[in-house]
Amino acid sequence: MSAEDRVAERRARLLEAALELMGTKGASATTVRGVAEESGVAARYVYESFTSVEALHLAVFDAIAAESAERAIAALMAVPDHADDASRTARVRAVLAAMADLMLEDPRKGRVVLQEAVSSPVLGPRLLEESRRFAAMLAATASVGDPLAPSADLPAGLRLTAHFLIGGVAHAFAAVLEGDVDVDREELVDVLVELFLTVDARIVELAT
Template sequence: MTDNARVYGGRAAAERVAERRGRLLAAGLELMGTRGVAGTTVRGVAEQSGIAARYFYESFAGIEELQLAVFDQIAAEAAERSVAALGAAPGAAPGDVRTRTRAVLAAMADLFLEDPRKGRIALIESITSPVLGPRVLDEARRFAGMLAATTTAGDPSAAADDVPVELLLTARFLIGGVAHALGAALQGDVAVERERLVDVLVELFLAVDLRR
């Protein structure tokens, strides 16, 4: 019997590794979202998760790899929520730009404001982190393509290779504005309720003709 197939306490080794990895990621989210990226260490994650530090390295090469994994989880959830919001939006016909835009912006507001830890990591910590910075640029590029497709009745999950450069630049401009606006609301720099925040963002998006 191999080590991976060996069973202890009714669970195979692979299950235990996966369970420990999940707990480490949850601890990373908590610490990065409360203490910040710079304040998140292997020792701190081990203590937060209740897992011995030696087990950290069976899942991650170092703290930077964990930090990237936490960020990637948030980015994946943002993409999934955006696509799901479009599919669930009532009357979100391809040409209904307002409904499609509101669905995505509301989903992003909910993700980052309902769990401030995710908002802090994605919108605030990532800006100054040398670890997360390059990944932020990748995600901005991906979301610009999604936004361009969303507002032009295209498929938001498809590649944006054929999207005009003017459209992509405008989308990147808008995405940056949304991130700063959500960050300001998250930190309390601007006191605004969720509905009003989404209303303002939608109107700003619609004021820019992304379909030209």
């Protein structure tokens, strides 16, 4: 194994250990010493890949956010868009199901991005950035069918509605993860799809 491979392998172990601690004990309890013990990697190597424990926290958050975006875009693109109600419903369900799977299959990831980030002074600003990014993707999809298209010049009403939807979905997932609402995956997706489509009808009006 080359030196670069060893560095990459240690970094992956540190990220997995940090995810485990952040997702079970919380970000404030995820220290350099704790990550070193959890990963089996000497503490000095934490600073080989990360400038601080806060940078490690951000790296874990960013990895989950990137996976969320990748899953959402892949789910969206996998369903043909025939510009009718049936295909719109299918695309909404595909994306929400993909997000539900990400959050529920590994609740650690949901806790990091939906719970820990809310109260963390380090992760909080990044959470706002990602919320804006997902809202922009939603608005662009509604307007031109491309989640990666520019959205800054879209109508204010469209962009506000997109923010409303993204925030509502995130809080719904958080309520399930925290145990405030006892619901299985299928019912969760069904309810979110129904709510999303109700508001999404307004997005379609604003986008046309």
